[in-house]
Amino acid sequence: MPVIELTNVSKSYNRGKVKAVDGLTLTVKPGEIFGFLGPNGAGKTTTIKMLVGLLRPDAGRIVVEGFDVAKDPLKAKQVTTYVPDYPAVYERLTGLEYLNFIGDVYGVPKAERLERIGKWLEIFELAPVVTNPIQSYSHGMKQKIVLTAALLPGPRVMVLDEPLVGLDPRAAHQLKEMFREHCDQGKTLFFSTHIMEVAEKLCDRIGIIHKGRLVACGTMEELRALDKTEQSLEGIFLELTEK
């Protein structure tokens, strides 16, 4: 059974004048890293926001772990965490207060909190600043605290919008390791990116969205089969999103 299931999902802005997502259908299986690619304004962020319940689709159905996002939002949210493309977090709280808040609302038991917070703070080198207000963090550090918060509940599904933007090479490397580790436990990861190399190396399957429509979806091999002249993901991407 797919973990994420989008069926004929559409969303438009300006009273239907701008179609951001147009009849999108795709599924993501358990344990899969799914990369979502597309040019600027193709509908990636809109799709991701609908997936986590921030936007309501005009049409179609989104199901996460068997829960309809529109009809059973709390159950879907309980198994999903989200990392936005811009780390807008409570600047007046300390890093630890924010993590405690997230732990409380997701109902994470104390032992698990201590273990996960300790682990990720060390990996992301946030341990020495965790009692400082988030206001004093750099952009990359804010990104890391949002990632730590998203990992804290040990979610079945993680949805990330451009998670590698703003991270230093070391943190980006560790995040990619985490992606693999997360999915090796049978959990699922859905993320958007502009970095072709990352998508090519890391993703089990890739979806390419252009002008709101899914123009290709499959493993790297399946995508290569679409266009025999192009061998790299970048070439395939440029070819598919040319018009």
Added chain:
Amino acid sequence: MSMISRLATVIRAGLRSNFGLATLKHRLFKEKKDRWLVPLIGLAALGVLPTLYGIVLLIKAAYLLLQPMGQERALLTLGLLAGQLLILLFGIYYIISAFYFSRDLEMLIPLPLRPSEVMISKFAVIMINEYLTVAAIVLPVVITFGVMARGGVGFWVNTALVYAALPIIPLAVVSVLVVAMMRFINVSRKKDILILVGSIVLITASLFLQVGLGRSRGPQANPEAIAAFFTSPDSLLNQVGSKFPPSVWATKAVAGGFSGEGLANLALLLGVSLAFFAGIVVMSEKLFYRGLVGLGETTGKKRRLTRDEMSRRVSSGRRAGAAVFGREWKIMNRTPIFLLNGVLVVVIVPVIAVLMGTMGSGRGGGGGGSDLTAILKTLTSSNQLYVILGAALFMTICGSLNGTSSSTFSREGAQFWISRVIPVAPREQTAAKFLHSYMIATLGVVTASAVAAIILHLKAVHLAAAAGLALVAGVLLTAVGMIIDLARPLLDWTNPQKAIKQNLNVLLAMLADVGILTAAFFGVRALIRAKLAANVVLGALFVGLAALAVLSYRILLKFADKRYPEIET
């Protein structure tokens, strides 16, 4: 590009972004959203008309009282001075946040603009804000005066010029203080404390000024002084204005019209304003950017927690509602603008009332019937029902007529996405937010009760009855404020000031509150006219308010469930 056109471009951009004109235009005409706001604002404006009419009548009465003594110009001075005081008071918030803490500075500073151009563009935005802020105080006074005194063309032309110049001197004074302070004192890392201390100092200063003015208003209790006071026209004006001469110049410029006195004073006011303005332009070239260096960086000490410390500080799991309440509490108290307009205002308003009350009683009368305490005491001795109702009204105003509940959702701003993705039901989050707003309202009721006990020496039973009514009314007004904010939360802000001080929802909620209190007033009046016993009137009011409180709270929770998924971030 010439300096003037460059300046015009920066000012235009500043005004557009500050007042959200581009966004509003886009929403109204492109997205066709929020159109319902237009008739609503029209309706709200109509709702203000009776109050405005009342104020005009009051000013007219004061004019007629002062005119036979040749003192009517004091009215103008009072209006203008009050306006300038308000400018001074609001100026501190506007200037500190616009000059130093607004995020567009990061974008403006790298542009090829002179520091003075950036500062002038900021100053222009603040000026427009100030014109809007003081309009409610200054315009009714000046216009009523003009109509009563049959002011000619000179009066109206000078009024327009004086109004245009009014904010410059007070704003320049605040700017000099702020820019110099930022340059010479190393406060950049403690900006929160700076805003808080600055605001409290200014509030205290303005209070002292009021006390000073209050003292100077009444004549000394000896016959010669009284005679001298009345034989010299404008003596009251000069006494009032001696604390701040520009108000006297402004008064004489307005009242004098195109006469020699009018023009001379207009020239004086405009000249001094221009000089002050030039002064801050020169100063900004030298000092403005220097105070900014390093301001964007807030640093904290780096310290790793030990295993034990971490274990102590990692929560063992609170209920989701408690976590939301804790977040509201911390963010409100740690954001100076929110703290000032929420928690501090409910404490400060009753305290100001005490000061005004004690000030009035200390003057020994003769102040033109403005002796608040005496009026209140007369009232309280006459009828116990009125005592309780008056005290309840005072407590309700102190506790609930602020921007806490009506900015609850707006205050989350760009972070609202967190509330949308966490697995906590909207009604549960809203209930926690309600509890937070209501606690602040309760703090106001408690402070106001203490004040009522001190000034009016109310009996405990009367106090308890009044507090009971105010607490029930508080539930209703808090829920109504939250419903209004939830209908259209203002989430798109970078400066927290916008979320609470420049938020239309706060204004709409205040109008709604006034409407509810007026309806309650008419209800009570009908009961009193029906010759019902005091206890019955109070009981009916309590039951009526309680029923509305329960109803409004239920509507709020239901509305939260509906509205949360609709708010797209």
